[in-house]
Amino acid sequence: MKDALLDRPPLIAPGHTPATVTDKIAATVLDKTPRWWIAGFAFSFLLLLVFLNAVTYLFYKGVGIWGINIPVAWGWDIINFVWWIGIGHAGTLISAILLLLRQQWRTSINRFAEAMTLFAVACAGMYPILHLGRPQVFYFLFPYPNTMGMWPNFRSPLVWDVFAVSTYGTISAVFWFMGLIPDLATLRDRAAKPWVQKIYGVLAMGWRGSARHWHNYESASLLLAGLCTPLVLSVHTVVSWDFSVGIIPGWHATIFPPYFVAGAIYAGFAMVILLAVPLRVAFGLQDFITMRHLQNMGKVLLATGLIVVYGYAMEAYMAWYSGNGFEWFMLANRATGPYRTYWATLMFCNAVAPQVLWFRKARNSVATLFVVSLIVSVGMWLERFIIIVTSLHRDFLTSSWGMYHGTKWDIMTFVGTLGLFLTLFFLFIRFLPAISIFEMRTITKADAPEAEGARSEA
Amino acid sequence: MTKAATLRSAAGHPLHGLMAEFATPAALVSALKRVRAAGYTKLDAFTPFPIEEVIEALDPPRSKVPAIVLAGGIIGGLAGWGLQFWINVVDYPLVIGGRPFNSWVAFIPPTFETTVLFAGLSALIGMLAANGLPRPYHPVFNVPRFQLASRDRYFLLVEAGDPKFDTKNVREALAATGAEGIHEVEE
Numbered sequence: 001m002k003d004a005l006l007d008r009p010p011l012i013a014p015g016h017t018p019a020t021v022t023d024k025i026a027a028t029v030l031d032k033t034p035r036w037w038i039a040g041f042a043f044s045f046l047l048l049l050v051f052l053n054a055v056t057y058l059f060y061k062g063v064g065i066w067g068i069n070i071p072v073a074w075g076w077d078i079i080n081f082v083w084w085i086g087i088g089h090a091g092t093l094i095s096a097i098l099l100l101l102r103q104q105w106r107t108s109i110n111r112f113a114e115a116m117t118l119f120a121v122a123c124a125g126m127y128p129i130l131h132l133g134r135p136q137v138f139y140f141l142f143p144y145p146n147t148m149g150m151w152p153n154f155r156s157p158l159v160w161d162v163f164a165v166s167t168y169g170t171i172s173a174v175f176w177f178m179g180l181i182p183d184l185a186t187l188r189d190r191a192a193k194p195w196v197q198k199i200y201g202v203l204a205m206g207w208r209g210s211a212r213h214w215h216n217y218e219s220a221s222l223l224l225a226g227l228c229t230p231l232v233l234s235v236h237t238v239v240s241w242d243f244s245v246g247i248i249p250g251w252h253a254t255i256f257p258p259y260f261v262a263g264a265i266y267a268g269f270a271m272v273i274l275l276a277v278p279l280r281v282a283f284g285l286q287d288f289i290t291m292r293h294l295q296n297m298g299k300v301l302l303a304t305g306l307i308v309v310y311g312y313a314m315e316a317y318m319a320w321y322s323g324n325g326f327e328w329f330m331l332a333n334r335a336t337g338p339y340r341t342y343w344a345t346l347m348f349c350n351a352v353a354p355q356v357l358w359f360r361k362a363r364n365s366v367a368t369l370f371v372v373s374l375i376v377s378v379g380m381w382l383e384r385f386i387i388i389v390t391s392l393h394r395d396f397l398t399s400s401w402g403m404y405h406g407t408k409w410d411i412m413t414f415v416g417t418l419g420l421f422l423t424l425f426f427l428f429i430r431f432l433p434a435i436s437i438f439e440m441r442t443i444t445k446a447d448a449p450e451a452e453g454a455r456s457e458a
Numbered sequence: 459m460t461k462a463a464t465l466r467s468a469a470g471h472p473l474h475g476l477m478a479e480f481a482t483p484a485a486l487v488s489a490l491k492r493v494r495a496a497g498y499t500k501l502d503a504f505t506p507f508p509i510e511e512v513i514e515a516l517d518p519p520r521s522k523v524p525a526i527v528l529a530g531g532i533i534g535g536l537a538g539w540g541l542q543f544w545i546n547v548v549d550y551p552l553v554i555g556g557r558p559f560n561s562w563v564a565f566i567p568p569t570f571e572t573t574v575l576f577a578g579l580s581a582l583i584g585m586l587a588a589n590g591l592p593r594p595y596h597p598v599f600n601v602p603r604f605q606l607a608s609r610d611r612y613f614l615l616v617e618a619g620d621p622k623f624d625t626k627n628v629r630e631a632l633a634a635t636g637a638e639g640i641h642e643v644e645e
Contacts (some may be wrong), residue, residue: 018506019610143541151545155554155564163538163571171578178582182507182608189605205592208599209607211516213589214508219523220585224578227527231574238567441507441610 009295011105011443013287018441021288025437026190028283029430036282037430044422051416054409055130063133065409072392072404077131079384080414082239083267084124084421085165086260086380088172089232090268091117095175096228099221105296107443108288112279112425112434113272114176119424120271121169123417128161130413157241164238171231175224181207182217182438236264243387249330250391253318259311266304266350267380270373273297275425277370279434288435291364298363301376305354308383312351326396334390338403342382343390349379465618465625472645474597475500475617476628477604478637483509486612489635490515493616496631500620504598504613512612526584527577534576538569601641615643 012021058065068075091113098106129138141162143152152159184204191197207213240260243251273294280289319327334343353375362368394401428434465473480486483505490503490512503512542565546552551559586592598604598615607613614637616628632640 017610022506022609143545149550151550153554154542154546154568155557155561157567160567160571163568167571167575167578170575174578174582178585186506186608189608201594205586206594206596207591208596209504209506210589211503211505211509211512212518213591214505215513215518216521216523216585216588218508219521220527220581223524223527224581227574227578227581230570231578234567234570234574241567438507 009291011290011292012108012440013290016287016444018444021440021444022186022190022437024285024287025433025435025440026187028285029187029433030191030196033430034282037426041423041426041430044419044426047415047419048423049419050412051419054412054416057409058130058413059135063131065407066413067404067406067410069402069404071395071400071402072389074131074388074392075404076406076410076414077127079381079388080417081124081127081131082260082384082388083381084120084127084417085168085239086236086264086267087271088117088120088124088168088268089236089261089264090272091115091120092168092172092175092228092232093265093268094272095179096225096232099225100229104443105293107439108285108290108435109272109276109293109297110439111176111179111436112275112429114172114179115425115428115432115434116268116271116275117172118169118176119421119428120268121165121172122424123421125165125169126417126420127413157238157245160238161242164235168231168235171224171228175221175228178217178221178224179436179439180432181205182209183433183436185209186437187433233261236261243391248391248395249319249324249326250334250387253315255311255314255318259308259314262304262307262311263380263383266301266308267377269297269301269304270376270380273301273369273373274377277366279429283429283434285435288440291366294366294369295363298357298369298372301372302354302357305350305357305376309351312347329394330391333394334386337390337394339386339390339393343386346379346382346386349375350383353379465623467642467644469642469644473618473625474600474643474645475615475619475623476625476632477598477601477616477641477643478614478632478635479603479606479639479641480612480614480636481610481638483512483612485636486614487511487515489614489632489637492635493614493631497622498616498620498628498631500617500623502615502617504604504607504615506608506610506612522588523581523584526587527580530580530584531573531577535569535573537576538572539565541572542568597643597645600644603639603641 066075066077068077091110094106094113095110095117098110129135132138140150141152141159152162154160181204184200185207188197188200188204191200237257237260240256244253244256246252276289276294276297280286316331319331334340354372356362356368357372362372389404393404467473478489480489486503486505487509490501493501494515494517501516503516505512543560546561547559553559557564598613603611604613614632614635616623616632629640
């Protein structure tokens, strides 16, 4: 009723029951491999090979093959690290925060958004390790007893980051896997071939859908959502501290944590749209990922985009208000210095282009949402470029100024992690349900007023 | 126990219980209430998704998961904090940036992360432990129709271990609830 008043598309196309939802989503996994999947996977795998190529040469030659040097010792690698980890945040927002806020529209997008989180964290995690120079001793970052009597420096945000990112990756995997358990049981029960049944059966660990199981399960998933909410905020906060604890103009700002978190969710929602649009067409899931979901994501994109713009404005305001000449120079250098094209493109991508989403017509158009999301993804990458490179390349002493440009190896590594991400994502959508089946069953109940029987608080 | 061991299915196998099948959650809830009112205690209900009313009607004991998560979080927090304190104050005191050995403010972020890490892992492990999982084999899987419990069917089980269990009476009681099918669950 309410939806008719507000003239909104439904959360799920009418006529669906728990049975149709189950059959339709289970079929995406259990049916024959579609042609488009093989083509898509082959392309992704090719990009992954680019990554292997770039990393092999990196291990052979060292980080000198990248464009980094003094004064800009953090280049594409850290830009990409922040970019990827930020993308992951939307998945946790959808799966945890929107669960606590009882936003039912999250149901059909949370599973693949969580998978996106997991794979984005995997891509992000590559960069700091590759950047170490001696990646084979990455475990020095963790506190472990060793004969050197050496411990990490716990007063450094870089060590906090190790804890934040590894906890984030682990807990995201736990949340994702727990959500999968009832669906793995569904696949076990639907699979026709005995060996397929066995694999999903082992993974489902004997889930029977007993009300006692659900009782503990609901309790655990609510608690995990409650734990993930501060966790996701802490992760990008700690990432922003990597910068803001330094004294470089353009980094040393208290606005960084909220500004980074908003930017992360902004980039993440753009990526969710980029994944959802082809996914719903390829699997014919328009009944489940409806225009309502795309519209809502467009609104989140607009809202978080405005917070990011506010961050830019405050950064500029503080540069002026602080009366600090170096801060003011940093700002002028960004807008008019050698990287001004990057800065102007960033402003167009992040501040100007998404404003089209104020119009209902734009939010109703899949093509517009897709293009805006692409622009935002580029914009958020440029934002990290501007923050990292323009802050470092001209700091306090003119004698230590320099210029930075990525090399072809930087580009190959980045393209390569796109390949890693897509490869993992293609494997995921083929072997696991990209939409949570059991949660969709609750939606069919809740959304159909004529359906008799109990409703569940999902 | 002895009684359960002696009960046999029609095919002569040991009997785990009797299972009734329903098409809607509402039918399951009303059947569950009636069977409970009739005095049966060893019951279980199976649904394709969590249904508050079914859980309420079954009235399981309070979930142990929150206590496990709380304990995990406290242990994680203390472990994270203790690790940093021990490293910086006891094992290798080192002046870094003129800050005190016990720089507790700087220790907050890792402490927070280890708290969430331990609590989150406890949530998964606690949920599995409370549910007795992993358990690949369970007698209910012997009922061919039971695979629909993960699709759109709702099942009610009366276990043979129930003190009041009597195959004929239970079958009649389940039939009276309007079950769409009654299945023998073999061990």
